[in-house]
Amino acid sequence: MVTSASRILATPPAAPVEGIRLDVEDVSHAFQLEGQPLPVLNQVSFSAAPGEFVALLGPSGCGKSTLLRLVAGLEHATAGAVRADDAPIRAPDPSRILVFQDPTLYPWRTVEANVALGLEARGLIKNQRHRVAEALDLVGLTGFESAYPRQLSGGMAQRVALARALVNEPRLLLLDEPLGKLDSLTRITMQGELLKLWQQARFTALLVTHDVEEALFLAERVIVFSDRPARIVADVAVDVAYPRHRGDPRLAELRHRILHLLGLDETW
Amino acid sequence: MSATAETLYARPRAAGRPAVSPLAVSGLLWLGAAALTHGVPDRNTGITDIAYTPQLAALQAGLGGALLAAGLLGGRLGRPGAALRRAGPWFALIAVLLAAWELLTAKLAVLPLPFFAPPQGLLEVYLDDWARLGLSLWHSVKLLAWGYLIGAALGVLTGISIGWWQQASYWIHPVLRFIGPLPATAWLPVAFFAFPSSWSASVFLIALATGFPVTILTWSGIAGVNKDYYDIARTLGASERFLVLKVAVPAALPHIFVGLFMGLGASFAVLVVAEMLGVKAGLGWYLSWAQGWAAYANMYAALLVMAVMCSSLITLLFRLRDRVLSWQKELVRW
Ligand SMILES: Nc1ncnc2c1ncn2[C@@H]1O[C@H](COP(=O)(O)OP(=O)(O)OP(=O)(O)O)[C@@H](O)[C@H]1O
Ligand SMILES: [Mg+2]
Numbered sequence: 001m002v003t004s005a006s007r008i009l010a011t012p013p014a015a016p017v018e019g020i021r022l023d024v025e026d027v028s029h030a031f032q033l034e035g036q037p038l039p040v041l042n043q044v045s046f047s048a049a050p051g052e053f054v055a056l057l058g059p060s061g062c063g064k065s066t067l068l069r070l071v072a073g074l075e076h077a078t079a080g081a082v083r084a085d086d087a088p089i090r091a092p093d094p095s096r097i098l099v100f101q102d103p104t105l106y107p108w109r110t111v112e113a114n115v116a117l118g119l120e121a122r123g124l125i126k127n128q129r130h131r132v133a134e135a136l137d138l139v140g141l142t143g144f145e146s147a148y149p150r151q152l153s154g155g156m157a158q159r160v161a162l163a164r165a166l167v168n169e170p171r172l173l174l175l176d177e178p179l180g181k182l183d184s185l186t187r188i189t190m191q192g193e194l195l196k197l198w199q200q201a202r203f204t205a206l207l208v209t210h211d212v213e214e215a216l217f218l219a220e221r222v223i224v225f226s227d228r229p230a231r232i233v234a235d236v237a238v239d240v241a242y243p244r245h246r247g248d249p250r251l252a253e254l255r256h257r258i259l260h261l262l263g264l265d266e267t268w
Numbered sequence: 269m270s271a272t273a274e275t276l277y278a279r280p281r282a283a284g285r286p287a288v289s290p291l292a293v294s295g296l297l298w299l300g301a302a303a304l305t306h307g308v309p310d311r312n313t314g315i316t317d318i319a320y321t322p323q324l325a326a327l328q329a330g331l332g333g334a335l336l337a338a339g340l341l342g343g344r345l346g347r348p349g350a351a352l353r354r355a356g357p358w359f360a361l362i363a364v365l366l367a368a369w370e371l372l373t374a375k376l377a378v379l380p381l382p383f384f385a386p387p388q389g390l391l392e393v394y395l396d397d398w399a400r401l402g403l404s405l406w407h408s409v410k411l412l413a414w415g416y417l418i419g420a421a422l423g424v425l426t427g428i429s430i431g432w433w434q435q436a437s438y439w440i441h442p443v444l445r446f447i448g449p450l451p452a453t454a455w456l457p458v459a460f461f462a463f464p465s466s467w468s469a470s471v472f473l474i475a476l477a478t479g480f481p482v483t484i485l486t487w488s489g490i491a492g493v494n495k496d497y498y499d500i501a502r503t504l505g506a507s508e509r510f511l512v513l514k515v516a517v518p519a520a521l522p523h524i525f526v527g528l529f530m531g532l533g534a535s536f537a538v539l540v541v542a543e544m545l546g547v548k549a550g551l552g553w554y555l556s557w558a559q560g561w562a563a564y565a566n567m568y569a570a571l572l573v574m575a576v577m578c579s580s581l582i583t584l585l586f587r588l589r590d591r592v593l594s595w596q597k598e599l600v601r602w
Contacts (some may be wrong), residue, residue, distance in 0.1 A: 074499050094505035104496045108518045108595045118504035120514070146596045168504060 019051035019204035020084045020095065020172040022071065027080035029066060038068050041079070046223055046232060053198055054203040055215035057258065058225030064208040065101060066160075067175045067230070071206065072098040084172065088253060097170035098132045099178045103161035105149040111136070111160050112145035118168040135163040138197065152219035155182040159190070167196065173198075176209040179214065191217060195242070212258050217244055224261050234261050290338025298332030298365035302368050304375070311377040316318055318381075319375050320395065322541075324388040326377060328366070363456060382564050389565030390572070397566065398556070405573055408539060409550035411467065412581075414540025415474025416535045420528055423479040427524070444483065448539035452477035454540050466546035470539075477538040478531035485530065489523025490516050522596065525589045532585060536578050550578070 029041040040063040049056045056064050069075045070082055073092040082089045084096060097118075112166045116132045118206040136142055139159040149157055157183045165173060178194075179187045195218055198205050209215050215222045216238055224234045236258060240250050259265040306325035310318040338352055345352065366387055372378045374386035429436035430444075430593070452473045463469035493516055501515050518522075544554025551574045551588060558566035 059492070069499075072503050074502065091506075092499075092503040096503070098499075098503050100496060102496065104494070104500055106497065106515070106518070108521070108593075117501065121504050121506035121510050123503060150595075150597055164500075164504075188532065 009181050017171050017201060017203055019049075019202055021050050021086070022048040022172060022204060022206070023081075023086070024067075024071070025081045025083070026065075027070065027077045027082060028072065029063070029075075029078045030142050030229075031066075041077070042229040043069075044225075044230065044232055045080075046235060048206065048221075049205050051202045052221065053151070053207070053219045055207045055209060055219035055222045057209060057212060057215050057222055057262075058230055059227050059262070060210070061232040066178050066227065068098055068176050068206065068208060071172070072096055072174055074098070092186040094168050095170060096172040096174065097165040097168055097238075098174040099161055099165045099176060100199040101176040101180065103149075103157040103181075105152075105157055105164075108150055110146050110248055111141060111152070112148070114160055115163045117164055117165055118135055118253050119234060126248045131167050135167040138162075138166060138193070139163045140193075153164065155186050158182060166201075169201065170203055171202045175205065177208055177210065180210070187214075194218065199242070212262075213246070213251075214260075215232055215248060216254055222254075222258060224258055234258070289339040289342060289353070290360065291353050292336055294356050294360035294363060294586065295336030295339050296419045297360050297367075298328050298335060300332075301363050301370070302326075302328035302332055305370055306329045308371075308375045308536045310374045310386075316561075318386060318388060320388040321374070323395070324370075324391050327391070328363075332363075360402070360533040379475065382562060385565035385568055390569045393566050393569035397569075401573060404549065404551045404554040404570070405577060407547075407553075408543065408551045408577065411470055411543070411547065411550060412474060412535060412539050415539070416478050416532065417473045418471065418536065419475030419478030420531055421484050422475065423482025423527065423531065424486050424524060426479070426515065427483045427488055427527070428512065428520075430483075431490025431520070432516065444480075448480045448484070452480075452534070453541050456541065460546050462469045464544075466548075470542035470547050474538045474540055477534040481530035481534060482524070482527040485523045485527025486520060489520025489527075492523070493519040522593060525585075528585060529582070529591075531581060540574075 001024075024044055024046050025046045027041055028039070030037040030039045032038070044067065047053075058064050066075070070077050071084075071089065071215065073089045073096065076090075089096075103113075106117070109117070112132055113120075115135055116125055119128055119131065133142070133145075136145065139162050141156060141159055141163065144152070144156070149160070150162065153166060158178060162178055168259070175194075179190050182190060205219075207215070207219060212222075218239055222236045222238060223232055224236065225231065226233050236254060238251075238254060240248055244251065256265060256268055259268060272394065272395050302325045305328055308419060310321055319372055335356075338349065339356070341349070343349065370387050373381065378409070386462075426440060426444075430440050452575035455473060455476065456469075459473055460466055463472060483533045497519055498511055498513050499512055506515070539550070540552040543550035544556040547553060551570050555567055555574075558564070558570060
């Protein structure tokens with residue numbers, strides 16, 4: 001595992017927060033679907049150290065988004081425990097912010113007002129309005145403050161959703177395929193930005209992605225899930241120092257291993 | 269080659285701008301109508317005499333002259349001029365219809381007086397009875413405003429309540445299902461003796477008629493809000509109050525406005541009935557009073573005022589909606 005000391009900090013940390021220590025213990029979860037229980041998570045256990053970047057990888061529909069909703073406190077696990085800094089998670093809290101798979105911006109609010117949502121909800125907007133502009137600058141959307149969501153491209157909307165999360169200075173950032181809607185070029189840029197943000201702000205990050213390369217480029221650990229009901233197949237440490245190079249042979253090796261774990265390596 | 273293209277492009281433009289301005293044509297038509305009003309003698313066959321013919325002719329001539337002048341001035345009138353030009357064909361049509369009406373009633377008496385009042389009959393009402401008409405309009409607007417605003421406010425509050433709180437839904441929903449579909453006018457006899465005055469009874473009836481559609485649409489708007497909107501706000505630390513006021517209500521606003529439009533339509537209907545049957549003031553009362561005295565010209569005049577009032581109120585609501593829902597992509601233009 002890579003320690004934070006080996007991270008290259010481009011700029012001194014703006015406002016480093018203490019990342020949350022996350023413990024997921026023996027979590028199982030089932031939905032009721034037409035009266036039948038639909039098991040989605042099967043005895044999932046893992047921990048993330050404060051400030052750690054963990055990627056979650058798994059087949060579509062296996063239960064990754066569900067896991068993030070449990071950690072966010074939006075849903076309660078059928079069995080097992082989810083703890084943030086040793087306190088059980090019972091309800092959502094602005095220290096743990098979830099960036100949804102869909103940007104889900106409020107169509108009646110401008111970009112600026114969408115980003116300001118969290119500050120407004122907590123009554124901080126009066127003193128901290130400047131953070132809205134900072135967050136928009138961070139995702140490269142300065143100049144679009146007064147645009148409405150319908151006037152944005154899919155990638156821009158996703159970036160607004162990211163800014164809406166970052167403005168709250170979360171201690172745990174839950175990212176559900178936040179770059180999934182971006183074109184591959186913007187995606188590469190945004191991966192770099194995300195990494196820089198994480199290195200500056202020191203939040204704990206949990207990233208769900210379908211993209212093995214993205215997981216390996218960003219995360220310190222990659223947790224691989226099975227098909228539904230999801231259980232952990234492997235917990236792979238990405239022992240490559242930042243800044244990483246996409247062509248690194250060690251990353252390629254890990255990529256092969258993970259594809260093998262997912263049963264997708266016959267074209268390797 | 270390029271010349272052909274040029275003529276191809278030029279043709280539709282030439283067709284779009286006729287040599288004679290339609291505004292000037294409509295001005296001429298109004299002048300013609302004035303000549304008809306003035307030149308052809310009235311046929312006084314009915315019980316009521318035809319008066320105010322010179323005034324009508326003067327009005328038509330004045331309008332015709334103004335339109336003709338505006339048509340000849342053309343583009344020098346700026347933006348109001350452009351709006352006027354667009355209305356040109358309508359001015360022309362109205363001139364013709366008015367002349368036909370004049371001809372059929374006052375001049376040829378094809379349509380019998382007094383049931384079909386000539387245009388100058390309406391003019392007579394506006395010039396002689398404007399005080400009473402104006403007062404009636406004021407009473408109607410006041411009654412409508414009280415009833416509508418109370419009904420709309422209560423409707424929105426009730427709709428939010430049943431959309432948000434299970435308990436409210438449990439108790440209010442069955443009542444709404446039972447009482448809501450009943451036309452508000454069915455309460456009229458009860459309301460007139462249950463309330464201290466016929467005015468307060470009418471406010472109640474109008475509020476009832478407005479409240480039902482507003483409640484239902486607000487409720488369905490709240491119920492239809494994307495659940496992810498709430499999840500997002502909750503992870504960002506929103507209180508329940510914030511969820512209601514800053515998430516549910518704005519998300520439901522397009523529906524709420526549909527309810528407000530339906531409620532306004534319903535309130536007009538109840539207003540007229542309430543004024544005809546109970547309240548001794550307002551345009552509805554004026555209408556039935558005019559009918560009682562066989563003052564048909566007064567009836568048409570009041571009807572016209574009423575149409576203008578209702579249309580203006582709807583327009584006002586559309587303006588409000590366009591302001592509030594400016595974030596929506598496509599809105600029907602009124
Ligand atoms: N509210 C719900 N009610 C019933 N079933 C649900 C609900 N939410 C999710 N599911 C089911 O749980 C399973 C896992 O869903 P989830 O969204 O967690 O998958 P995912 O791993 O995020 O998939 P993807 O990568 O495609 O986003 C799916 O089969 C889905 O149908
Ligand atoms: Mg998902």
